[in-house]
Amino acid sequence: MSNGDFLFKQVxxxxxxRIERNEWQEEDKLPSVRKLAEEMNVHRLTVLKAYQLLKQQxxxxxxxxxxxxxxxxxxxxFENLDIPLISAYAQKNHLSEIHQVSVSYNFSQALIxxxxxxxxxxxxxxxxxxxxxxxxxxxxSTVQGDEELREALCEYFIFQYKTIITADNLxxxxxxxxxxxxxxxxxVKSRDTILMExxxxxxxxxxxxxxxxxxxxxxxxxxxxDLEQVELMMKKYKPRLFYMNPTFHNPTGYTVPAxxxxxxVQLAEQYRCLLIEDDAYHDIYFDQEPPPPFYTFDxxxxxxxxxxxxKYISPGLRIxxxxxxxxxxxxxLGVKSLADxxxxxxxxxxxxxxxxxxxxxxxxxxxRIALQIRKEIMEEELAVTDWHWTSPGGGLxxxxxLPHHQSTDELLAKxxxxxxxxxxxxxCDPLNQPSSWVRLSFSxxxxxxxxxxxxxxxxxxxxxxxxxxxxLH
Numbered sequence: 001m002s003n004g005d006f007l008f009k010q011v012x013x014x015x016x017x018r019i020e021r022n023e024w025q026e027e028d029k030l031p032s033v034r035k036l037a038e039e040m041n042v043h044r045l046t047v048l049k050a051y052q053l054l055k056q057q058x059x060x061x062x063x064x065x066x067x068x069x070x071x072x073x074x075x076x077x078f079e080n081l082d083i084p085l086i087s088a089y090a091q092k093n094h095l096s097e098i099h100q101v102s103v104s105y106n107f108s109q110a111l112i113x114x115x116x117x118x119x120x121x122x123x124x125x126x127x128x129x130x131x132x133x134x135x136x137x138x139x140x141s142t143v144q145g146d147e148e149l150r151e152a153l154c155e156y157f158i159f160q161y162k163t164i165i166t167a168d169n170l171x172x173x174x175x176x177x178x179x180x181x182x183x184x185x186x187x188v189k190s191r192d193t194i195l196m197e198x199x200x201x202x203x204x205x206x207x208x209x210x211x212x213x214x215x216x217x218x219x220x221x222x223x224x225x226d227l228e229q230v231e232l233m234m235k236k237y238k239p240r241l242f243y244m245n246p247t248f249h250n251p252t253g254y255t256v257p258a259x260x261x262x263x264x265v266q267l268a269e270q271y272r273c274l275l276i277e278d279d280a281y282h283d284i285y286f287d288q289e290p291p292p293p294f295y296t297f298d299x300x301x302x303x304x305x306x307x308x309x310x311k312y313i314s315p316g317l318r319i320x321x322x323x324x325x326x327x328x329x330x331x332x333l334g335v336k337s338l339a340d341x342x343x344x345x346x347x348x349x350x351x352x353x354x355x356x357x358x359x360x361x362x363x364x365x366x367x368r369i370a371l372q373i374r375k376e377i378m379e380e381e382l383a384v385t386d387w388h389w390t391s392p393g394g395g396l397x398x399x400x401x402l403p404h405h406q407s408t409d410e411l412l413a414k415x416x417x418x419x420x421x422x423x424x425x426x427x428c429d430p431l432n433q434p435s436s437w438v439r440l441s442f443s444x445x446x447x448x449x450x451x452x453x454x455x456x457x458x459x460x461x462x463x464x465x466x467x468x469x470x471x472l473h
Contacts, residue, residue, distance in 0.1 A: 007042045009431060010214050011050040014040065014191075016432065017209055019059060019070055030060060030068040057432065098423065101416050105453025107440045108421035110250060110396045112312055115446070116370050118363045122314055122354060129349045136349055141342035143333055145172025145321075149352040153321050156355075161296045165323060171332055174343045175318040176280055176308035180204050180243075182322075182339065183276055183304060184211040186331040188240055195233055195242035199399075199428035199437070201250045201278065204243055215430045218242070220249060222390045224256040227263055234271035241274035247290045248281040251428045251439035252399040253392025258291035265297040273302070274328075280308040283364055285394035286372040301325030304332075309355070311396075312367055318343070319351045371396070371443055374450055378442040381454040385461075396443035402436050402461060409434070411464050420457050 015036075018024045030036070033051065037044040051068050054060045060068045098108050129136060144150070150167040157165060173179040180203070188194060190212030196205065198217035208215060216237050218230055224246075233239065246256035256264075268275045277294045295305040305323040313319075324332060336342075354360055378398060379391060388401040402408065408424035415422060425435030445453060 007046050008049050009216070011036070011040055011042060011047055012053060012431070013209070013214055015050060015054060016059065017212060021210065024070050026070050028070045029066070030070065032067055057434075098412070098416075098421055098427075101421060103416065103421045104419040105449055105456065106421050106444045107442075107453065107457070108423050109444045110311075110439075110441045111315060112367070112371070112396070112443050113446060116367055117312075117314060118354070118359065121359050121363070122350065125350050125354045125357075128353055129346065132353075133349055136346050139345055141172070141345040141348060143337045143342045144168075145170065145343060146345060146348040146352065149348045149355075150321075152352055152356055157323070161292050163296050169323055169325065169329065171322040171324070171329060171336065172343050172348060173306075173320045173322060173336070174340065175310055176278060176306050176320040177203055177207075178318075178339065178343075179306045179320050179322050180207050180276075180278065182332055182335045183241075183306075184208050184213070185335045186328075187274060188213050192240045193237045195230075195237075195239045195273070196430045197244060197249070198430060199251055199425060199435075200243070200430055201245050202423070202427045204245075204278065205428075205430050208243065209430075213240075217430050220246075220252060220254055220256075222252075222254050224254070224260045225264070227260060227267065230264065231267055231271075234267060234273050238271065239273050241276050242268065243276045243278065244294070245278045245280070246294065247279050248284065248392060248395030250280065250395065251397050251423065251425075253390065253395050253397055255290050255393060261291060261294050262297045265294055265303065268302045269300050275303045277303055277305045278308075279306060280311060281395040282307065284312060284368065284371060284396065286368060286375070287393055290394065295323055301328065304328060309351070312364060313351065313354065313360070317347045317351050319347060374442045374445075374447060377447055377450050378440065378454055381451055381458070385458055396441050398440045398442060400438050400440055402438060403465060404436050406436050406461065406465060407434075408436065408438055411438075411461065414464060415457065415460055418456060418460060420453055420460065422457070 015030065024030065030051070031039065033044050033047045037047045040047070051060060055062065055068070059071050061071050062068055147167065149172060150170040153170055154165055154167045157163060173182065184207050188208060188211045191214055192212075193214045193216055194208055195218050196208070196215050197220040205215070216233055216239065218225060218233060246261070248255055265275065275294055279293055282290060282293070293305055295303040301324075306320060307323070308320040310317055310319050322332060375392070375398070382389070382398075382400065387403075389398050392398070408426065412422065412424050423439035425437030425439070426432060428439060429435060442450060
C-alpha cells in the first residue's frame with residue numbers, strides 16, 4: 001500500500017466515522033476540501049478523492065458552488081423499496097440490520113440451528129445448578145468472572161495446549177462481542193492506527209470504527225497472510241494492535257498455518273503491536289483440528305486471546321473467555337467493571353457444569369458431522385454455477401464470489417423481498433468498498449431450507465444480472 005493510499009483511507013475513515021457517530025448529521029455541511037486538507041495535513045486531492053468515494057456510496061452529496069453535505073437517508077439507492085431496514089443497512093452497514101428482517105431462508109446468521117443444540121441436556125444442568133447454588137440468583141459474580149469457572153477453563157487450556165497460565169490470566173465476558181468492545185476501549189484511542197484483515201468480522205469493524213480507530217488492512221488468503229506485507233504495515237504505521245480471526249476465519253473460512261503463527265508473534269514482539277486473536281469456531285472443524293492458538297507461541301505477553309464457546313453450546317448463555325497477561329488484564333478489568341461489574345453468575349455456573357461433563361464432547365462430535373453435511377449440501381447446490389469459493393475446513397460460512405458486475409447491495413434488497421438473507425461482502429470490508437463477494441452461512445437453515453433457498457438465490461442472481469439466465473454454467 002502506498003503512502004497516498006494510506007492517507008486517503010485515513011481521511012475516508014475519519015469522515016465516515018464522524019457521520020456514523022452523528023457528529024456530522026444529515027444535511028450538515030462538511031469542511032471544505034481545503035480546510036480538511038489543512039487540518040489533516042494531506043493534499044487537497046486526497047480529501048477530494050475521499051469525498052468523491054463517499055458521494056458514490058450515497059453518504060454525502062454536492063450542492064453546486066456550495067460544497068459537500070451529509071446525505072439524507074431517503075436519497076439512498078434503496079429509496080423505493082418497501083423494506084424499511086434496507087435503508088438503515090445502506091446507511092449503517094451493520095450486520096444487525098440484516099438479521100432483523102425475518103426470512104424463510106436465513107443464510108446471513110452465523111448461528112447454529114437451535115434444533116442442533118443440547119437443549120434437553122442444558123435443562124438438566126439448570127436444575128443441578130439451582131440445587132448446588134441455591135442463592136445463585138441473589139449473588140453477583142466477581143468482575144473477572146466466577147473463580148470456579150476460571151479454574152476449570154484454566155485446567156482445560158493447560159491440558160489442551162501445554163501452556164503455563166493461571167486463573168488470574170482469565171477474564172469471563174458476556175460473549176466475544178463484549179470482549180472485543182472491552183479491548184477497543186482499553187487499548188485504542190481515537191485516531192490510533194490498527195490492523196485488520198480484509199475482509200473481517202463485521203461487528204469488530206463497527207466496534208473499532210466507533211472507537212475512532214484508523215483502520216489499515218492486511219490481506220488474508222487461503223494459505224494465510226503475506227508476512228512481508230504484515231511486517232511492512234507494522235514497520236510503517238506502528239499500529240496499536242492487529243485484530244485477527246485466524247481460525248476458520250469469518251467470513252472466508254481460511255485458517256492461518258502454525259508456522260505463520262509463530263512468525264507473526266515474533267513480528268508483533270519486534271514492533272510492539274498487540275495481537276488480538278478472536279477464536280469463535282475453534283472446535284467446529286470437519287477433517288482435522290486447527291493449529292494451536294497464537295497465544296501458545298507468545299512468550300512476552302503480546303497476545304490477547306478471545307475464545308467463545310456460546311455458538312455451539314448455548315448462544316443464550318453468552319460465555320467467552322479472554323486470556324491475557326497481568327498488565328493487559330489490569331486494563332481490561334478496569335473497563336469490564338464499568339461495563340457491567342461482572343457477567344451473570346447463573347450463566348457461568350450453568351456453563352461450568354455442562355462444560356465439565358462428558359456430554360459436551362459427545363454433543364460437539366455430533367454437531368461437527370451435522371454442520372459438515374449442511375456445508376456439503378450448500379456446496380452441492382452451488383456447484384451448478386460458475387461462482388468461486390474455497391471449501392472451508394471448519395466454521396459456519398462459505399465466502400462466495402458472484403459474477404464481478406453483480407451489485408450485492410441491490411441483490412440484498414431483492415433477496416430480502418424473496419425471503420432470502422445473506423451478507424454482502426462490503427459489510428465485511430473495513431474500507432467499506434463495493435464487493436462481488438457474499439457470505440452464506442450454512443449453519444442456521446436446515447438441510448431442506450438450504451437446498452430450496454440456494455436454488456432460489458441462484459435464480460435471483462441470474463435475474464439480477466439482467467441477462468435472463470439462472471446463474472448456471
